Amino acid sequence: MKKLILVFGFLFSGAVLAAGGAKVPLDAANNDLTDKASLQRGAMMFNNYCLGCHNMQYQRYERSFKDLDIPNKIGQEYLQFTGEKVSDHIKSAMPQDDAAKWFGAPPPDLTLVARVRGADWLYTYLRTFYADESKTFGVNNKVFPNVGMPHVLQELQGLPQETYEQRMVDGEMKPRYVGLKSDGKGVLNAEEYDDAVRDLVNYLEYVGEPGRLKLETIGKWVLAFLVVLFIFVYLLKKEYWRDVH
Template sequence: MKKLVVLFGLLVPSLVLAAGGSNVHLDKADIDRTDQPSLQRGAQLFMNYCLGCHQTQYQRYQRTFEDIGVPLDLGQENLQLTGEKVGDYMKSAIPKEAAAKWFGAPPPDLTLVARVRGADWLYTYLRSFYVDPNRPFGVNNKVFPDVGMPHVLQELQGVPYDQHEERMIDGQMQSVYVGIKADGTGMLSADEYDAAVLDLVNYLVYLGEPARLEAESIGRWVLVFILVLFVFVYLLKKDYWRDVH
């Protein structure tokens, strides 16, 4: 029984990553955790388009505002949209039972989604919705086929369509998938939409490890301390052993 429990524990992360997966090439997300303007734009997108259904229940508003360089009063005025206190956890107001009924399952908490899925997966996923009349919300996703989530960023991107071209392959004309293209009705251009998604992914990566930059900074100083300490320890060792032949 113990062996089975250990085996299950080792398999769970792989199963989570594989769920909803596909063989679609993942685009590189060139995120920068030190880019505070990017994190601020990402936080604004998250609060406006994601927090209505998803939540990050292990992160507080105050911690987020302080880390990404947003004054508390401005954060409360512009990023806290449902009247919570600045010290509250970032929870969704949607009832779990209703969400399960509407979407087939309660929307997952996104605090650690970047650590589970990876930045490249999220960046590609949010740019891979396309029109599919057979789905409940009228859209599907290349990275996560048959996902039960609407395309919440559609007003920014426009209506995205699955693009195919007729090409000669082995002497026969065949329909070849060439990508996804929006119809131009969105608030952003294609490049602007990609940049906005990158900001949102950058923010989600920050949420997964809010203390990452601080830990890296402390780690560098620890290495410097160890190096200096090594010099003194070496000199002390030489002094202890100088009369030993």
């Protein structure tokens, strides 16, 4: 079942987000899944800016609230907007049939997007939208050209523009692309926006594998047990073969 979910998540995300990917250097997200405050801010970011279009239908509100130390009452007040139960899955109120008409395909479910794409890909993707009037939503993306969604975080970042500078090439001055620069109309500065995106990606990575930290802890204890067991097994072997050798 998990393999089927991963396959469908990959196919639908590719259909909605773009026609193809671009090979650009990815920035390190440097997530910390033990940072509960970051995960709480990321949950707020997702529910305010992403849930309008995207489902997270394999994660329940209750599971997120419990893992992120959010009291149910607080979670319902600030993270649930359409009267869902705490036990409900996290689903968008947007009808999927309508979404398919508006975007060309239903927006992909994001429960496993961090496992499919990777945290660094998501972190770079959300920071590389830029103005492109030739596109339907007036934006494009460096990581995923021909992106089929608007820049939903434009309120926070502003609208980045491609910037160029004149460089001498073969004895002739030519414009050379040097990066993206926001128009300054966002409510956050560049550093604050990067931190906000990191929180969102941190939350998406957690949702992709909610039990990861617990499994890693169990794994460490298992390895410690095997080391101790190996010592006793080795001593037993020495004792057993002592008379033979």
